[in-house]
Amino acid sequence: MTSSAPPRDRGLLAFFLESTFLGLWIFGWDRLSPRLHATCIWVVHVGTLLSAYFILAANSWMQHPVGYRYNPRTGRAELHDFAAVLFNKVQLVTFPHVVLSAYLTGAAFVVGVAFWSMVRRGASDEDRGMYRSAARTGAVIALVAGLGVAVTGDVQGKIMTEVQPMKMASAEALYNTEGSAGFSIFTIGSLSGNQEKFAVKVPGLLSFLATGHTDSTVEGINQLLAQYKKTYGSDPGATYYSPGDYTPIIPITYWSFRLMIGLGLLAAAGAALILWLTRKGRVPTGRVWVWVAIAMPLLPVAANSFGWIFTEMGRQPWAVFGVMTTAHAVSPGVGAGTVLTSLLTFTLVYAVLAVVEIGLVLKYVRAGADPLPEDTGPNDTPDRPLAFAY
Amino acid sequence: MELTTVWFCLIAVLWIGYFCLEGFDFGVGMLLPILASDDRERRVLINTIGPVWDGNEVWLLVAGGATFAAFPEWYATLFSGFYLPLLMILVALIVRGVAFEYRAKRDDLRWKARWDLAIIIGSYVPAVLWGVAFANIVRGVPIDANGEYTGGFFNLLNPYALLGGATTLLLFLTHGAMFLALKTDGRVRHEARSLAARFGVLAAAVAVAFLFWTQVDSGNLGSALLFVAAAAALVGGLVAVGAAREGWAFLGTFVAIALAVAGLFVALFPDVMPTSLADGTSLTTTNAAATSYTLKIMTVVALVFTPLVLAYQGWTYWVFRRRIAVHHIPEQPARLPAA
Structure with a gap:
């Protein structure tokens, strides 16, 4: 596992940028020149992108380990080519995909808040124009980012088919190798491969997603399973790999793949709808738009979550694909009860914090934007109050 | 020098940085119920560390990350063996971090009191x-021939380790009071000075006992010299605070903590986690x-970035160098909705 260490370590250095300059930005309104103050938030922006790059490099290495050698003496995967890890082909497409989906999420949040505030205000409200332009700016970014997410996601799918074919087969629950494989929009009934009841299928689409051609062959789960058993089951370090079932949990991969794509596209469509509704100075009214506003921030959050569930569950039973199974990656000294305790603790803490967070967001959204503070001119007396204080 | 030794030193430096920096912001959090008498004063305390505490905490992440990257077996044994205490620290840090942000978001004394409690507990626990944790590492814990920790949770709560916990608790309380004396004005400043002196004497007594025990059990010449220097720096800080020289006083506890932690690492070397079996x-x-x-690779990264990080973190402290008193605290936190 040492291979992923240097990227992670560099990512940690980027955390210094984020936290230090965020502190400067939050508290520095009257301590820094406007230009320097604005620079601070851009440093946070760059720091965040750097963190994302190095964290995703570590994750991409787990999907497609490169630049390492297995050392039988230490039983470890040891790094020998750092550049290969940084420029892993999975990483080069995962980074834009994840970062664009983060822009989509941020923009959709702004759109949701601004559009909601605009729709609910009367025609006489002078803040309506501000909310309209905020909603439109957010919608443009959401739409562009959303399309970028779709394009990078498509490239990612083709690379995934190359390096983790089982994940692509599991995304469609495709049990047997097929030429010109179709993609089912949804399936009613079991996904076990022998009793499909009803499915709406687009012919050739899975082949296209996997390779770029509608008539190409996509390998099925059963054929891949036989291959994997041959490759990994007969490995000399058999205690290191657990020979057995190399298939992820199909209903999870099948549905999370669809929900990721569907909800992500819906978010981009919502942004397009809002741009159309607000075209040429128009301000839509009507209760139904309130629900569009509420859905906007939730759609990309859900799509992101299903995307991560898909890519992580789709890699199973591997922690590091082809190198180390998840079962083997468990720390030997840590019992199941201990892990359960930490899982329950974190779930509880984050659930409570989520309730608090959502309550505060709603409260501040309802209150609306503050009026602009009066500009009292430069005030450098030592007794003036802090520009921002907790 | 061997690269492994360089990285042992670098990890020691990261932990020293973490304890010297977050030590005082833990201290400020712990002093919240002791030093401040009303909401305004509590806000004075919190705002002294407001812009910097999160940057201080990154030292911990980097220390952990560097341990993972440079000594993966150390990281594996440490984080598996100390799973529950580290979980408790992590939860405390999460709750404490959001509490700083959330407490100001509602103008409601009960709401604020609840988050104050989170700050207080979130500072005492770590x-x-x-x-x-550090006392146990230096003393040695049961590690079998495969490098796996075989003790339980209660194994970690031995008298020596508890004395170590009391030492960091009192040192950080003193360090936090020294920081507040340097960074505030008015009643809070005077109160901080007198608390620093009182906690400082207690901290000195307990720290000397702990460091002496460490020296007898696992020390060498280097650690002995560092421990003596640490004690001298602490005494120097106490003398300075008595003379109302707040800058020197804070430097005293800062250097005392740095030297004491350095001494623990010197006592540890060349082990990173000795076994007691x-x-x-x-x-x-x-x-x-x-x-x-x-x-x-990591050495190159560290050589390039460490000076840069030190430079801009230092600059942050310069930007926010002004003392804060109650009259600097705005009536309401900025941008608070009326409802």
């Missing part, structure tokens, strides 16, 4: 547990290290 295997800088290729 202040004690870090001492307990007769037939166990101690983890050392050699058998717990990553490959030399990994270490080389």
